[in-house]
Amino acid sequence: MAWNEPGGNKNDPWKNRGGKDQGPPDLDDVFKNLFGKFSKGGGNGGSGKSMGKLGISLLVGLLVVIWFVSGFYTIREAERGVVLRFGEFYTEVEPGLRWKPTFVDSVIPVDVQSIRDQASSGSMLTEDENVVRVQMEMQYRVVDPFRWTFAVENPETSLSQALDSAIRYVVGHSEMDDVLTDGREVTRQRVWEELQSIIEPYNMGVSIIDMNFRDARPPEEVKDAFDDAIAAQEDEQRFIREAEAYAREIEPRARGRANRMNEEAQAYKEQIILEAQGEVARFEELLPQYEQAPQVTRDRIYLETMEAVYGNTSKILVDSQNGNSMMYLPLDKIMNSSGNSSQNLRNMVPNLQVPDLQNNGRGSNNTSPSSGLRNSRFNNGGE
Structure with a gap:
């Protein structure tokens, strides 16, 4: 039977201690007995009184040493310390070994060099009333430890909510084809700008380093159809590039042939003109001979x-x-x-x-x- 079961159990370890019915010790009685011993020691003469003062002095000195030693702290190279004095902002400290009065100052270390990540994803409705699942990731860095600590209650949660709002706003004002295919870079840039405009009034002391468009895909039910559409668009772009390459290849040769034909035509024209001029000159030379002997000249020409x-x-x-x-x-x-x-x-x-x-x-x-x-x-x- 357990000692704390009802029914008059007498196995309670705090009862019958020393043969008496006794309960748990009282803390007030313990401290009273301790200070009573010091008082009795003082009643034994001057030596007892000095021993009591010495013990109190040692206890106070030990507490002071513990308090002083507990005030040392270290700020790492990548951090800055925000010092609060009685809960109010006091100053910022640089990296290194520092000391603060315990129970008076408190220090909040803030990492200002590391690049932090914040991701957001979800299913969103586009402007043309289609559903897409978008996943983006933001990289940022703290540039103002004080603003990061006190501008908002929870800066990381606020950043996450701001990122969600920016993504949903941009996707909601974009068409599905732009989000899934060739408009991804434009969408990423617009989300970045929208996020900057959202967090700017809060002055949270952060700087957006980069915005990554990790994934954008349609619902699983229509994924195969969209894959075919994307493949067709890629084929279209490939055919356009091949046609442009063929045009760049064939156009110079066609121009060369055209120039050659123009030059040949010009040469033929000049040849015919010169031949006609020669015939005219020849007939002009025959004219005096024809006037002198018409019949002979006609027979010779024939x-x-x-x-x-x-x-x-x-x-x-x-x-x-x-x-x-x-x-x-x-x-x-x-x-x-x-x-x-x-x-x-x-x-x-x-x-x-x-x-x-x-x-x-x-x-x-x-x-x-x-x-x-x-x-x-x-x-x-x-x-």
């Missing part, structure tokens, strides 16, 4: 024209004035020969009149085989 026309054909002119004998010539070999085929034909057949293939039938003495052409007949393949 014969020269026919010589130029038939000089580019496969016809062979044979002089039949000395007889109508049929001649068999290796015409295929003659026509496939080089530019001296006319001279070869003249050497083979003395009476054969053919146009010169190199100078279009004109001899070196500017004469033409007009006499042979008048009384000749055209043979094609031995006819």
Whole structure:
């Protein structure tokens, strides 16, 4: 049976101590007995009184030493100390070993060099009434320990709530495609600016170092469809870049061909103009000769024209004035020969009149085989 069970249990350790019915000791009686001993010691004469004073002095000295030693503290290199005197701001202290009067001053160390993180995520409604899940992370640093400690009641909670408000405001004023695809950087920048405008009136003594857009995705029910849409947009951008690269590659070549064709056309134009001017000059030179002998000049012009026309054909002119004998010539070999085929034909057949293939039938003495052409007949393949 336990000693504290009801029913008159006599196993209570504070009862029957020393054979008497006794309860737990009283603290007032303990202190009274202690000071009574010091009083009795003082009643034994001067030595007892001095011993009592010495004990009190030692006790007070020990308490003073403990109080003095307890006042030493250390501020680390990355921290600044905010000193409060009787609960009111007193000063700020730099890193190092410091001392403060215990029970008078209190010190709150604040880290002012470390980069702190604050994340926020949640499902949000966009401007086009779609639901997206956004996760962003903020990095900040404390620049004013006093403002960080006393500007707001809980600065970390206030920052978290301000970040949530900024994200929801920006996402609520953006379309879903902008948040999920190519507008992520713009959204990140807008959230940063909105957060700055929210915390600026509070003057919390913090500086926003960076804002990271960690994730943005649609609800799981439509995730596959949005993945396909994003892949299609990426393919579109890729095709556009490939088309631009092809245009940059083909455009210089097209410009080169166009310039070459323009130059060729210009050269052809100049050639035709010069040829026409040459013909005009030639006819101007023939005009006096025509006035002197019109019929002879017409016949000569006719014969020269026919010589130029038939000089580019496969016809062979044979002089039949000395007889109508049929001649068999290796015409295929003659026509496939080089530019001296006319001279070869003249050497083979003395009476054969053919146009010169190199100078279009004109001899070196500017004469033409007009006499042979008048009384000749055209043979094609031995006819």
